[in-house]
Amino acid sequence: MxxxxxxxxxxxxxxxxxxxxxxxxxxxxxxxxxxxxxxxxxxxxxxxxxxxxxxxxxxxxxxxxxxxxxAGRGEHLDDTDLYDDVRPALAELQRLGVRVVIAGNQTVRAGELLRGLDLPADVIATSGDWGCAKPDAEFFERVLAAAGGAAPQDVLYVGDHPANDTLAASAAGLRTAHLRRGPWGHLWADTSQVRDTADWVIDSLRDLIDVVNES
Structure with a gap:
């Protein structure tokens, strides 16, 4: 589950x-x-x-x-940078009792900006915050720690990049979902490396609701 x-x-x-x-x-x-x-x-x-x-x-x-x-021309994030399904999908996952963790290869500043958006998430952290980055095993150890005690097989990692996301998370014992979004999500969605390691291939974060209900 x-x-x-x-x-x-x-x-x-x-x-x-x-x-x-x-x-x-x-x-x-x-x-x-x-x-x-x-x-x-x-x-x-x-x-x-x-x-x-x-x-x-x-x-x-x-x-x-x-x-x-x-120079005041550094990183910036606001709601216009979010995909449309982010807030409703994450909020529904939390409503279903799922712990939501946001964790990716980003700077410390990006982490600050993301936390400032008040997203429906229990934990928001970046590789800059943790001092380790995907696809290193240490990163996924930190993901598991953020999962609040859930066993690896009960944690699903969602991403668009096979090497950094599905392959690395699967090697750490997590379940994986490849998101067909952005250049990498589309480029690799139908490759053998994704088919062989991703438990699900999804087109929207809303698809995660069905994944949870069926798990």
Whole structure:
């Protein structure tokens, strides 16, 4: 029985449009150029920040991030960045008695912004908060700790990226749902690596209601 549902953040709850558009504007390059490069490097199994490094060889991404924040052009999140199904689906899961955990590879600042949105969630944390990131096993140990004592087989991790989400969570003993959303969710939804490791492939967070009721 599913007692806890943990959800990835980028392109699961939050659209990444604003994040990459703001980086492109900061670097003074066309938004489509950076967006396309992000897609290319992630499809190659590389870190998405490599797209910035391709455009500005030698750039210190962390230092540039700090410079953006200092200039008042850093990360920003509000309700317009959320997918439409986020609030109603999470609220219904909580109504059903499911513990809702939000946990993904994001910065400390992103965690602060997410907690400021008053989302229907019991725990909101990021890799920046925890000091470990997916797909490392330590990240999913932290997810299990946030699950409030639920056994791994009673925790469902939801995300759009096979390597970071379904494969890694499955290896940690969690149940998994691949969300067909965003570029990675669509790119890999019908691949063998998703079919072999995801317990469910869903098109909306609302589908999680049926998953819980049937589990």
């Amino acid at each position: 599913i007692q806890t549902i943990a959800l990835d953040i980028g392109e699961t709850l939050v659209r990444d449009d604003r994040y990459w558009a703001s980086w492109a504007d900061w670097l003074g390059i066309p938004r489509h150029t950076l967006s396309a490069l992000v897609g290319a490097v992630v499809a190659q199994g590389r870190d998405n920040a490599d797209a910035v490094r391709l455009l500005r060889p030698g750039i210190d991404v962390s230092a540039e991030y700090a410079a953006r924040e200092a």
